Amino acid sequence: MQVVHTDRHRGHDPSVETYLGVPVPACEVPARAEAIRDALAADGRFEIVPPTEHGPDPILAVHDAGLVRFLEEAWPSVERQEIERDFLVADTYPTRQMFSGMSDAFVAARPEPEAIGGRTGWWGLDSSNPIRPGTYEAARWAVDVALTTVNLVLGGETVAYGLCRPPGHHAAAAMAGGYCFFNNAAIAAAAIVRATGERVAILDVDVHHGNGTQQIFWRRDDVRYASLHADPRRLYPFFLGHADEVGEGPGRGANLNLPQPLRADDATYLADLDRALEWIAATPGSIIVVSLGFDTYEKDPIGDLALTTEGYAEMGRRVAALGRRLVILQEGGYHLPSLGDNARAWLRGAGGTIPEP
Ligand SMILES: [Zn+2]
Numbered sequence: 001m002q003v004v005h006t007d008r009h010r011g012h013d014p015s016v017e018t019y020l021g022v023p024v025p026a027c028e029v030p031a032r033a034e035a036i037r038d039a040l041a042a043d044g045r046f047e048i049v050p051p052t053e054h055g056p057d058p059i060l061a062v063h064d065a066g067l068v069r070f071l072e073e074a075w076p077s078v079e080r081q082e083i084e085r086d087f088l089v090a091d092t093y094p095t096r097q098m099f100s101g102m103s104d105a106f107v108a109a110r111p112e113p114e115a116i117g118g119r120t121g122w123w124g125l126d127s128s129n130p131i132r133p134g135t136y137e138a139a140r141w142a143v144d145v146a147l148t149t150v151n152l153v154l155g156g157e158t159v160a161y162g163l164c165r166p167p168g169h170h171a172a173a174a175m176a177g178g179y180c181f182f183n184n185a186a187i188a189a190a191a192i193v194r195a196t197g198e199r200v201a202i203l204d205v206d207v208h209h210g211n212g213t214q215q216i217f218w219r220r221d222d223v224r225y226a227s228l229h230a231d232p233r234r235l236y237p238f239f240l241g242h243a244d245e246v247g248e249g250p251g252r253g254a255n256l257n258l259p260q261p262l263r264a265d266d267a268t269y270l271a272d273l274d275r276a277l278e279w280i281a282a283t284p285g286s287i288i289v290v291s292l293g294f295d296t297y298e299k300d301p302i303g304d305l306a307l308t309t310e311g312y313a314e315m316g317r318r319v320a321a322l323g324r325r326l327v328i329l330q331e332g333g334y335h336l337p338s339l340g341d342n343a344r345a346w347l348r349g350a351g352g353t354i355p356e357p
Contacts, residue, residue, distance in 0.1 A: 001351045002160045003040050003048050004148045008141035009033050009165040011134020014087055018127045026130070027302055027334040028179035033165040036330065039340025040163075045351065051141065051148040051162075059143055061194070062187045062216055064174035066112065070123045071136045071181055077116040087130035090121035125170065125177025125237070139166055139181035146184035146329050150191050153287060159326040161347055162188075167331040169210030169291045170237060178208065178237060185291045185329050186216045189223045192287055192327070199285040201226065203276060203319065206293025206331040207303035209241025209257065213291065219249040224256075224283055226276040227291075228269065230304050231259035262304055266311030269296070273315060277322050287325045294333025294342045301334050309338070309345045316349025326350060 014026040040046040059068060078088050099107045112122050120131070142164040149162030168185055170178030189200045202217075204210040204227035217223040232241035247255035256279050258272045280288060294312070295303040307315075320326065328350065333339050 001046050001347060002152055002157060003037070003046050003163060004051050004145045004152070004160065005033070005037050005048050005163040006051050006141055006145060009138045012132055012138035012166050013134065014130040014132055016087070017130055018089065028166060028332070030165070031336055032333065032339060033163055033330075035336055035339040036163055036343045039344050040347070043344055045348065049148075051144040052151070054144050054147040058147055058187050058191050059182055062173065062183060062190050063171075067123050067174050067176065070119055071131070071139065071176065074116065074120065074131050075133050075135065077119075081116060083116070087132050088116065088120055089127040089130050090117055090124050091127070092117065093121045093124060093126075123174065123176055125172075125175050129177050129179060129181075135166075135181065142166055142168065142184050143182050143187055146188040146327075147191055149327050149329065150188045150195075153325050153327050154192070154195055157325070159320065159328065159350055161328045162330065164330045167206075167293075168212070168329075169204060169206060169331050170208070170212045172212040172215040175212070177212075179332070180212060183212045183216060185210070185289050185331075186213050186223075188327055188329060189217075189289045192289070193222050196287070198287070199224065199283055200287055200289060201280040201283065201285055201324075202289045202291060203280065204229070204291035204331070205273070205296065205315065206291055207295040207300065207305055208236055208293070208332065209259075210291055210331075211237045211240040214240060214245065214255055214257075217251060218247055218255065219251040221250045221254045224254045224280065226256040226258070226279055228258045228260060228272050228276060231261070234262065235304060260305055263306045265306050266308055266314065269305065269307055269311065270314060270318065273318060277318060280324075281322055285324065287327060288319070288322070290319060290326055290328040291331045292328050292346065293331040294335070294339055294346075297333065297335050297338055297342060299335045299338060303334075309341050312342050312346040313349040316346040316351075320350040320352060
């Protein structure tokens with residue numbers, strides 16, 4: 001199996017994030033991608049290949065140009081204003097209650113702030129998303145990793161894996177958040193639709209609901225989105241991810257959320273995975289984009305499910321057994337000592353080989 005990877009992710013190198021307002025060591029760090037790369041590079045069944053550049057157009061097909069502009073300008077603004085900070089996060093976000101009673105048109109006409117703190121809130125969801133000097137470049141390369149993985153599959157590979165970092169599924173059309181800046185999976189799915197004219201399914205198995213992916217395709221029926229995740233009443237992103245979110249307009253019925261109970265184990269999770277796969281199989285299409293997270297792992301520091309390495313091998317096998325081509329893209333997973341083994345198990349499962357004990 002080909003694994004698309006580049007060291008360019010290292011430019012996004014936060015050391016701290018905030019948890020309930022208190023600085024804590026960052027979870028989404030370069031060592032995550034290095035652990036997975038090292039494990040796959042040491043396994044003869046995987047071949048590491050570099051991404052190719054795809055330019056901004058595939059990003060602009062999914063994201064608001066203002067978000068792209070903000071992310072490009074954010075760190076230069078910090079430097080220009082000589083703000084003494086290691087990273088940029090906002091304190092103030094425009095929540096929906098601020099605009100209560102005002103019309104959609106009125107709210108949409110509110111101008112983007114000029115101050116960098118205001119802009120960061122304007123384009124952001126939360127403060128757990130520090131922007132560093134190399135964040136924009138790293139996020140652009142993560143998109144190129146995703147699109148290169150798409151190219152491999154469109155070029156004839158049955159399955160390919162993009163080791164995206166930073167991850168993407170919390171990023172909405174006009175919003176970064178949750179360690180995500182550009183939505184790699186959404187950009188990949190939209191590119192596949194453009195290239196093939198086929199419908200595409202996104203299967204999201206990160207522990208967190210992919211609120212960004214759901215928002216981007218909420219009113220579209222050409223990209224169907226199925227997600228298994230911790231119940232948002234317990235876990236980030238808190239405000240979306242409930243079972244009654246099915247899409248609207250042409251997208252009605254094209255969104256499937258399967259919230260999981262606390263400490264859901266392999267058997268519980270795999271039963272719902274089968275439901276998601278049946279749902280995907282009921283619609284035409286030959287390619288699935290997988291948003292692959294390992295924060296469902298039993299020892300993950302920020303997840304609250306209880307999957308095992310053996311569970312990941314079985315998950316990979318069941319997804320591959322659907323017989324569709326797979327564009328597998330990395331999202332979360334924060335238990336560093338297990339990331340390599342878990343990725344190897346999942347991808348070997350998907351590649352049709354039984355992991356060694
Ligand atoms: Zn996650």
